[in-house]
Amino acid sequence: xxxxxxxxxxxxxxxxxxxxxxxxxxxxxxxxxxxxxxxxxxxxxxxxxxxxxxxxxxxxxxxxxxxxxxxxxxxxxxxxxxxxxxxxxxxxxxxxxxxxxxxxxxxxxxxxxxxxxxxxxxxxxxxxxxxxxxxxxxxxxxxxxxxxxxxxxxxxxxxxxxxxxxxxxxxxxxxxxxxxxxxxxxxxxxxxxxxxxxxxxxxxxxxxxxxxxxxxxxxxxxxxxxxxxxxxxxxxxxxxxxxxxxxxxxxxxxxxxxxxxxxxxxxxxxxxxxxxxxxxxxxxxxxxxxxxxxxxxxxxxxxxxxxxxxxxxxxxxxxxxxxxxxxxxxxxxxxxxxxxxxxxxxxxxxxxxxxxxxxxxxxxxxxxxxxxxxxxxxxxxxxxxxxxxxxxxxxxxxxxxxxxxxxxxxxxxxxxxxxxxxxxxxxxxxxxxxxxxxxxxxxxxxxxxxxx
Amino acid sequence: xxxxxxxxxxxxxxxxxxxxxxxxxxxxxxxxxxxxxxxxxxxxxxxxxxxxxxxxxxxxxxxxxxxxxxxxxxxxxxxxxxxxxxxxxxxxxxxxxxxxxxxxxxxxxxxxxxxxxxxxxxxxxxxxxxxxxxxxxxxxxxxxxxxxxxxxxxxxxxxxxxxxxxxxxxxxxxxxxxxxxxxxxxxxxxxxxxxxxxxxxxxxxxxxxxxxxxxxxxxxxxxxxxxxxxxxxxxxxxxxxxxxxxxxxxxxxxxxxxxxxxxxxxxxxxxxxxxxxxxxxxxxxxxxxxxxxxxxxxxxxxxxxxxxxxxxxxxxxxxxxxxxxxxxxxxxxxxxxxxxxxxxxxxxxxxxxxxxxxxxxxxxxxxxxxxxxxxxxxxxxxxxxxxxxxxxxxxxxxxxxxxxxxxxxxxxxxxxxxxxxxxxxxxxxxxxxxxxxxxxxxxxxxxxxxxx
Numbered sequence: 006x007x008x009x010x011x012x013x014x015x016x017x018x019x020x021x022x023x024x025x026x027x028x029x030x031x032x033x034x035x036x037x038x039x040x041x042x043x044x045x046x047x048x049x050x051x052x053x054x055x056x057x058x059x060x061x062x063x064x065x066x067x068x069x070x071x072x073x074x075x076x077x078x079x080x081x082x083x084x085x086x087x088x089x090x091x092x093x094x095x096x097x098x099x100x101x102x103x104x105x106x107x108x109x110x111x112x113x114x115x116x117x118x119x120x121x122x123x124x125x126x127x128x129x130x131x132x133x134x135x136x137x138x139x140x141x142x143x144x145x146x147x148x149x150x151x152x153x154x155x156x157x158x159x160x161x162x163x164x165x166x167x168x169x170x171x172x173x174x175x176x177x178x179x180x181x182x183x184x185x186x187x188x189x190x191x192x193x194x195x196x197x198x199x200x201x202x203x204x205x206x207x208x209x210x211x212x213x214x215x216x217x218x219x220x221x222x223x224x225x226x227x228x229x230x231x232x233x234x235x236x237x238x239x240x241x242x243x244x245x246x247x248x249x250x251x252x253x254x255x256x257x258x259x260x261x262x263x264x265x266x267x268x269x270x271x272x273x274x275x276x277x278x279x280x281x282x283x284x285x286x287x288x289x290x291x292x293x294x295x296x297x298x299x300x301x302x303x304x305x306x307x308x309x310x311x312x313x314x315x316x317x318x319x320x321x322x323x324x325x326x327x328x329x330x331x332x333x334x335x336x337x338x339x340x341x342x343x344x345x346x347x348x349x350x351x352x353x354x355x356x357x358x359x360x361x362x363x364x365x366x367x368x369x370x371x372x373x374x375x376x377x378x379x380x381x382x383x384x385x386x387x388x389x390x391x392x393x394x395x396x397x398x399x400x401x402x403x404x405x406x407x408x409x410x411x412x413x414x415x416x417x418x419x420x421x422x423x424x425x426x427x428x429x430x431x432x433x434x435x436x437x438x439x440x441x442x443x444x445x446x447x448x449x450x451x452x453x454x455x456x457x
Numbered sequence: 458x459x460x461x462x463x464x465x466x467x468x469x470x471x472x473x474x475x476x477x478x479x480x481x482x483x484x485x486x487x488x489x490x491x492x493x494x495x496x497x498x499x500x501x502x503x504x505x506x507x508x509x510x511x512x513x514x515x516x517x518x519x520x521x522x523x524x525x526x527x528x529x530x531x532x533x534x535x536x537x538x539x540x541x542x543x544x545x546x547x548x549x550x551x552x553x554x555x556x557x558x559x560x561x562x563x564x565x566x567x568x569x570x571x572x573x574x575x576x577x578x579x580x581x582x583x584x585x586x587x588x589x590x591x592x593x594x595x596x597x598x599x600x601x602x603x604x605x606x607x608x609x610x611x612x613x614x615x616x617x618x619x620x621x622x623x624x625x626x627x628x629x630x631x632x633x634x635x636x637x638x639x640x641x642x643x644x645x646x647x648x649x650x651x652x653x654x655x656x657x658x659x660x661x662x663x664x665x666x667x668x669x670x671x672x673x674x675x676x677x678x679x680x681x682x683x684x685x686x687x688x689x690x691x692x693x694x695x696x697x698x699x700x701x702x703x704x705x706x707x708x709x710x711x712x713x714x715x716x717x718x719x720x721x722x723x724x725x726x727x728x729x730x731x732x733x734x735x736x737x738x739x740x741x742x743x744x745x746x747x748x749x750x751x752x753x754x755x756x757x758x759x760x761x762x763x764x765x766x767x768x769x770x771x772x773x774x775x776x777x778x779x780x781x782x783x784x785x786x787x788x789x790x791x792x793x794x795x796x797x798x799x800x801x802x803x804x805x806x807x808x809x810x811x812x813x814x815x816x817x818x819x820x821x822x823x824x825x826x827x828x829x830x831x832x833x834x835x836x837x838x839x840x841x842x843x844x845x846x847x848x849x850x851x852x853x854x855x856x857x858x859x860x861x862x863x864x865x866x867x868x869x870x871x872x873x874x875x876x877x878x879x880x881x882x883x884x885x886x887x888x889x890x891x892x893x894x895x896x897x898x899x900x901x902x903x904x905x906x907x908x909x
Contacts, residue, residue, distance in 0.1 A: 032658055032659055032660075033659055034660070035662055035680050036680075037679050158645065161645065162646055171642055171645070172624050172641070172642070189624070189641060189642075189645070190623055193610065193613065193614065193641070193645070194614055206484055207484050207485055208484075208485050208486070225704075226701070226704050226705070228487050228488075228489050231624075231683065231700075248683075248700050248701075248704070249681040249700075251704070252677075252678045252700070252703070252704055252707070253678070255704070255707070255708065256678065256707065256711075259708075259715075259796075260800065263711075263714075263715070263718070263792055263795070263796040264792060264796070266715070266718070266792070267718070267788050267789050267791070267793070267880060268785055268788050268789050268792070268880075269789045269792070269793075272793075276797070277794075277797045277802065277803065277811075278797065278802055278803055278807060278811075282814055282817045282818050285793075285814070285818045286818050289786070289789050289818070289822060290825055292785070293782065293785055293822060293825075293854075294825070294826065294829055296781065296785050297778060297782060297826055297829055298829075300777050300778040300781050300782070301833065303777035303781075304773075304774040304776075304777055304778055305774075307773050307774055307776070307777070308773075308774050311770055311773075315767070315770055318763055318766065318767060321756075321760075321766060321773065322757075322759055322760050323756060324756075324759070325752050325755035325756055325759070325780070325888055325892070326749060326753060326756055328777070329748065329752050329755075329881075329884065329885060329888065330748070330749060330752070332884070333720055333744070333745055333748050333884075333885075334741070334745060336720050336880055336881050337719050337720050337721045337744075337745075340715055340716060340718070340720070340721070341719070341721075341724075341729045342729075343715070344712050344715040344716070345728070345730065348712065350728050350729065350730055351729060351730055355730060358730075359729075359730075362734055365734045366737045366738055366741070369734070369738050370738060370742055370745060373742055373746070374745060374749055377746055377749055378749060378753075381753065402745075427788075427880075428720075428788055428880035428881065428884075429781075429785040429788050429789075429880065432784070432785075432880075432881075432884065433781060433785075436777055436781065440777070
């Protein structure tokens with residue numbers, strides 16, 4: 006069934022209100038695809054369709070909508086429905102929605118909830134954006150270590166429908182401190198009389214609530230986990246981060262790094278397709294203006310050598326070429342470092358080692374490029390200009406590369422995001438440096454008036 | 458236990474060969490951390506330590522080593538051990554290792570394997586790099602649809618130890634075509650007499666073996682799956698892609714896009730930390746040389762307007778500023794599009810819609826930047842130069858943005874990777890265009906000799 010057919014089917018179902026047909030539909034297509042098709046409808050119809058869904062489907066289905074749609078839907082749904090929804094939504098999702106609500110909406114919702122849910126929402130909503138806590142869900146399955154496998158499975162059957170995952174099961178002590186972990190696979194494969202204590206793994210990998218959220222994503226990727234337990238400063242278990250949320254985080258972080266490395270602010274969760282012109286403007290203008298003023302230095306550099314340029318106007322011909330080559334080599338180096346630092350492949354102490362290799366690589370690159378342009382510069386400006394251009398090329402490419410490679414480290418050293426070392430920033434810095442190198446070499450070798 | 462302590466412990470264990478102590482260690486630290494510590498030892502000692510591990514741990518442990526270490530270890534291990542290892546490694550890992558073996562090593566290994574394993578390796582190794590097939594594993598759990606829940610669980614207990622995941626269970630018909638899917642969670646929560654046919658979901662989401670591998674990663678992320686079934690052109694089930702492999706793929710793809718967007722070839726699985734200078738040179742030199750020749754156009758543009766420049770040398774002062782601003786705005790737009798296309802957020806048909814908004818955003822950005830430089834250009838070159846600079850700025854920023862935004866679409870249209878629209882490439886193209894705009898506006902408004 007393609008998207009158009011799906012939309013037609015939905016419209017028909019909205020008329021017929023045929024619950025059996027809806028049930029069949031839900032078994033045939035995925036929630037993500039159905040939500041995608043629903044986006045063609047207005048929010049009133051989406052709300053009506055959602056109300057027709059089986060009660061057990063409604064909460065998870067709701068999580069597939071994007072944040073703005075979720076918020077719009079909540080304005081359409083009757084209050085008792087919202088309360089019921091909040092009691093069944095995955096804990097991390099409902100805390101996110103709660104955080105986006107305004108004060109009046111919160112005041113209408115909270116008193117209607119059971120105390121356990123209310124406390125849970127307030128706890129999870131208290132974690133700062135960007136921390137592990139902000140992507141933590143409190144729905145996880147626990148067993149006691151003195152249980153047998155049969156008892157543990159019985160416990161899971163009783164508690165599991167509410168849990169976000171039952172594939173990883175946590176063992177806590179009396180103070181709710183994490184003492185062990187085991188997988189549902191291990192439980193299912195073990196003989197029924199085995200004790201949990203003999204089956205569980207000690208000292209599980211965990212994250213703390215106040216770590217940056219990408220740390221949780223990195224641990225999940227590194228250790229191939231389905232869920233990562235999250236503890237507070239007293240080592241008490243707060244919740245878990247699931248692998249699907251980790252995947253979303255690592256996608257989001259890559260996107261943010263991409264935007265920063267492209268010389269702009271991160272859009273942070275807003276799609277470029279739906280972002281307003283003003284939002285795009287705001288995210289872009291800051292760096293463009295900074296770079297404008299950075300480029301004035303390049304202009305000042307040129308002005309300083311005005312006499313040399315006036316005497317050898319042919320030098321201007323090679324200006325964009327030389328200057329850009331430094332920026333291009335620098336962009337490459339910066340890109341390599343930004344990404345390697347984001348994936349944890351390269352860390353602070355690798356700088357010196359990387360620097361040595363960068364010199365070697367950039368030197369060979371510079372030589373190659375100097376050879377490539379030498380015939381043109383000889384033809385266009387004679388042997389003197391050709392020597393100036395070749396010498397400048399090697400030095401500019403080495404300098405650009407070293408700047409591009411080092412800037413992410415320098416930023417990280419000052420606790421700034423290495424991805425801020427964007428291609429445009431590196432290009433601007435190498436440009437200014439490149440102009441100085443080129444024109445000072447030219448002035449030194451040619452003087453400020455034609456030799457003959 | 459930190460890394461240094463771990464290395465000490467490993468050295469002690471290599472001497473004492475205390476299997477009980479090794480067992481305790483394995484319960485206390487993760488495989489990824491232990492493998493990380495082992496990398497401090499030489500390969501002979503790693504092989505000796507690996508041989509000391511409990512047989513059940515050995516295969517999975519082996520998969521945590523990086524490819525070069527795996528290959529080196531295979532040269533140290535006795536043949537019967539290699540054969541036993543190959544029979545127990547996850548199917549996707551052993552196919553990968555087999556692909557890296559040379560012919561003599563393959564000829565020594567294959568005849569020693571059981572027919573089932575041999576066929577499986579040859580099947581999986583046949584899939585091209587970069588396809589879904591290349592990350593597919595053939596270890597998956599199946600049940601028949603006429604089974605009860607109790608029978609299905611029994612079947613899993615018997616078959617599961619070999620399976621890469623038992624959390625998603627597939628239902629096949631007599632021709633091995635995929636007819637349904639259900640989760641271990643659903644099995645565990647259902648009553649024992651329920652039939653699989655009543656529990657399973659029809660028309661599961663799947664991938665075909667020959668699709669690009671990032672498609673599998675995208676489906677897994679979009680539908681929050683733990684595993685994705687893979688079928689061949691006859692819809693027969695070939696295997697599954699697991700979520701941890703999908704996470705690795707999406708990391709790798711982001712890294713490749715990063716490298717390309719930074720103006721170089723993708724390093725493809727080689728760490729920047731271990732890549733040789735020559736490898737880095739090769740990946741970088743191609744684009745640098747292309748851009749050198751691209752920049753010669755900019756030089757030619759300048760040469761064409763030599764008279765105007767000679768008459769108004771102050772124009773050169775603003776050249777880097779104006780030209781770079783177009784490149785910077787273009788890099789931003791290209792970055793936004795490359796990433797949005799990689800995540801599937803923006804597709805081909807969105808071009809026109811995006812283009813309209815890009816004009817609006819770039820126009821406002823250009824105006825802002827024109828205002829920002831106007832006082833400096835007035836002070837430096839008088840009112841005439843100020844008007845030329847302001848007008849050029851608006852036009853150059855708009856043009857740069859439109860080029861940066863459109864280039865990824867153009868590349869995609871010709872079945873090339875949109876990420877090839879790197880910041881340096883966009884910068885070079887906008888540079889050449891910017892020089893022409895600036896100097897032709899200047900010539901038109903100022904003429905080629907000072908007005909007086």
